[in-house]
């Protein structure tokens with residue numbers, strides 16, 4: 156049974172980042188006995204000190220040197236909050252009604268009601284720093300992730316080891332029971348949506364739904380729940396200023412979790428570490444590039460490639476580093492994932508991702524490269540690269556297919572304007588280097604006709620090759636170097 160005992164107390168008072176890392180390391184060695192309540196209260200306490208009501212010059216002296224400040228975290232501060240949490244939970248749940256070793260839906264709903272019932276009536280739900288048990292216990296405020304996390308921490312206090320946090324890219328719920336076979340909503344999602352707390356996530360709800368990752372969520376171990384708590388650290392002091400100390404603490408803890416193997420099934424946490432390493436890399440740590448690529452491999456290997464964010468993490472990184480062809484390729488992979496989903500009103504977060512990619516990042520790339528081309532000797536290779544053009548078509552095709560069969564439209568004329576603007580910046584000759592193949596399995600097209608793939612793009616082979624040779628010569632593209640990009644497209648309705 157977790158608890159605030161000598162093993163934990165010996166780490167206090169915590170006076171440095173390393174002391175917190177040592178506490179986490181010691182806890183992680185306890186396997187599934189990692190004490191979620193203890194760690195969440197500690198992190199919330201430190202975040203509160205380092206980011207809340209900090210006058211902008213509290214640690215800058217007249218010589219403009221910034222003295223790093225780290226709060227001293229006393230044992231009795233943490234112990235008092237820990238006791239408050241355990242008293243609240245144990246006092247509100249009559250365990251004599253729940254004899255089984257495994258949690259029941261009624262138990263999970265009861266715990267969710269206790270957390271829910273303790274929250275302040277009205278507050279801004281998406282404010283920062285509302286994710287930890289420190290916020291819950293000192294301010295009676297939690298964000299939607301925080302409620303789900305608090306329910307899991309409470310079930311741990313009650314001794315239910317089977318209640319685990321289940322995470323998608325924009326929602327959180329729990330699994331419980333023998334072999335984690337049961338699911339339950341325990342928090343709300345988004346704005347203006349009735350909460351569904353207590354209900355299971357059924358196949359009908361999760362299939363083709365990005366909010367539930369089509370049945371491929373990250374089901375956490377205790378150590379991965381610690382990783383989720385670390386990922387939810389918010390170092391922001393204001394909209395423009397971050398606490399350097401809090402960011403370093405988050406980076407050191409994510410790296411500790413990574414090195415112990417606890418991020419090996421958690422793509423978003425790997426992406427968070429990659430972002431932090433990009434901001435300030437630490438010698439001996441894995442590089443951003445390695446981490447972003449690993450997050451993609453994890454999603455492909457363990458989650459049937461149903462996750463979007465590993466590709467938009469990587470695409471954003473490549474965009475920031477002006478590696479535009481790689482950015483566009485990553486976004487094409489992201490579009491290939493989203494096209495398998497049906498868009499609903501609860502998917503605003505991923506809608507905003509694709510909106511920014513298609514209507515901001517890609518038009519900016521087209522403008523920058525077009526300007527370069529017209530100013531320099533005219534070889535902006537990106538706008539003459541058929542592979543990039545093919546990826547662009549995959550992005551737009553994927554977004555269109557995402558909309559197909561969806562209850563809510565995705566596209567509006569603003570999208571079409573930006574699509575055509577960006578495509579128009581490409582050298583028209585790339586089109587003749589593009590071979591659009593439709594995989595001609597015994598697929599039928601919309602009206603059931605057998606597909607005639609003998610004449611792709613309506614030209615026979617001879618004509619195609621003549622066109623291609625002319626364009627390659629004109630673009631100075633050697634055959635072997637820049638072979639025509641082939642775009643393999645699967646046609647067919649979503650089920």
Ligand SMILES: CC1(C)CN=C(N2CCN(c3ncnc4sc(CC(F)F)cc34)CC2)S1
Pocket residue numbers: 299300322323324325326327383386387423424427464467468471508
């Ligand atoms: C490519 C991006 C736009 C960059 N940051 C992204 N994040 C996505 C969300 N983040 C996360 N990072 C670790 N774990 C989780 S669990 C979760 C859903 C919530 F409801 F619990 C979100 C999330 C971190 C930051 S996606």
